Amino acid sequence: MAGENCEISSIFNNCITLLYPPVQIDAASVGAFTKRDDDELLTITIPGITTGVTADLCTWTQHLPYMWTQQHVLEWISYNIEQNKWDANTIDLTQCEMDGQRLCQLSREDMRISFGGLGDKLYDHLCQLKDWQSPPSANSCASNEYELKLHLPDEKLSDWDLIYDYIENDDDLHSGVKKEKDFVEREFCGERTTDLGYYSDPISPASSESCGSAGVFTGSDLDMEVKPSLVRESLQNDDKSDGASNKRRRGRPRKINCDGPNILETKKNKHSARGTHLWEFIRDILLYPDLNEGLLKWEDRSEGVFKFLRSEAVAQLWGQKKKNVSMTYEKLSRAMRYYYKREILERVDGRRLVYKFGKNSSGWRMGDKESCGL
DNA sequence: CTGCTCTTTCCTGATT
DNA sequence: AAATCAGGAAAGAGCA
Numbered sequence A: 001m002a003g004e005n006c007e008i009s010s011i012f013n014n015c016i017t018l019l020y021p022p023v024q025i026d027a028a029s030v031g032a033f034t035k036r037d038d039d040e041l042l043t044i045t046i047p048g049i050t051t052g053v054t055a056d057l058c059t060w061t062q063h064l065p066y067m068w069t070q071q072h073v074l075e076w077i078s079y080n081i082e083q084n085k086w087d088a089n090t091i092d093l094t095q096c097e098m099d100g101q102r103l104c105q106l107s108r109e110d111m112r113i114s115f116g117g118l119g120d121k122l123y124d125h126l127c128q129l130k131d132w133q134s135p136p137s138a139n140s141c142a143s144n145e146y147e148l149k150l151h152l153p154d155e156k157l158s159d160w161d162l163i164y165d166y167i168e169n170d171d172d173l174h175s176g177v178k179k180e181k182d183f184v185e186r187e188f189c190g191e192r193t194t195d196l197g198y199y200s201d202p203i204s205p206a207s208s209e210s211c212g213s214a215g216v217f218t219g220s221d222l223d224m225e226v227k228p229s230l231v232r233e234s235l236q237n238d239d240k241s242d243g244a245s246n247k248r249r250r251g252r253p254r255k256i257n258c259d260g261p262n263i264l265e266t267k268k269n270k271h272s273a274r275g276t277h278l279w280e281f282i283r284d285i286l287l288y289p290d291l292n293e294g295l296l297k298w299e300d301r302s303e304g305v306f307k308f309l310r311s312e313a314v315a316q317l318w319g320q321k322k323k324n325v326s327m328t329y330e331k332l333s334r335a336m337r338y339y340y341k342r343e344i345l346e347r348v349d350g351r352r353l354v355y356k357f358g359k360n361s362s363g364w365r366m367g368d369k370e371s372c373g374l
Numbered sequence B: 001c002t003g004c005t006c007t008t009t010c011c012t013g014a015t016t
Numbered sequence C: 001a002a003a004t005c006a007g008g009a010a011a012g013a014g015c016a
Helices: A002-016 A070-083 A100-105 A108-115 A118-132 A154-169 A172-188 A228-242 A278-287 A311-321 A329-342
Strands: A032-035 A041-047 A145-151 A296-300 A305-308 A354-357
Touching: A070 A100, A070 A118, A108 A118, A278 A296, A278 A311, A278 A329, A278 A354, A311 A329
Parallel strands: none
Antiparallel strands: A032 A041, A041 A145, A296 A305, A305 A354
């Protein structure tokens, strides 16, 4: 029973992670939860929370600042910290605990007091956002209920009844949420031990909006449908239009320069030396089962054998990290195959979507110094 | 600026 | 038939 609940807890709490600050939910406070048989979406409605946006798909880029939740505000501040290369340790996180309405009431001076030197930049950016963003759609802020939408990996679809029982009856839910809250606080308060930037990075608006691309991602948007093919199509059309040849040249095409009067355009991020390699990215997903969301699984942990469960979703997440909406599993797998030569990965013959860490990889073994498996 | 590494993109052909 | 694998080729991007 404990194992069963543990598994459900792990699934359920994935969605709680999306909230910051995490809300305390117990069975009594869950107003309604609905199951839709036609897909794997569980919607939990929690009454009494003032803002009415869905937790999974919305990011601050999709709403006017007035409409932001606390999570949006935090993501926006994180984004500005990153873009301005600001030392996050100088920011008092308690000052970030406000929704968009409150944020918009702050004067420049208030911002300076709350955020120090970053305050001016935050204030300027906020002013620009207020002027530039188009109003959100009418239904995006319709109620005073907070909706959590939880996507389940395919193989968990049969667990609906268990989830119902768990939410309704299990006293451990509260402690499960507490555990998740601790985790979120650890992640957001700078105590993280491993770079998991691809989970918390708010997507650069420059990479999505200014290029007219297909979607806005957040770390929680793994299931969001995106259409990279549209982007690729348009890029290819551009290629064709200026050249004599109809056939695309081999090799990687030059990156389109997204010039234009876009206030969200930002400087290119400098890659940190560590944590940005594909194999480390894959490893870290495997090491954090709470964040894995059914993307990958260990086939044989001791041997370092793992399998892609949702190959395209992993590719999208990798693309999100690299600010590349056209990433596909096909391209990702090519990069993976290059690791064979360097013995970072070993071939696993005859098994699709299965890879094995090689002797030049590290950090995935139990007890490895770099491994911080939960 | 150069050279290197690590991808990224495209491609052809094979295998599942 | 479609998805995946395999690996060559070429080029982008970041870094020392």
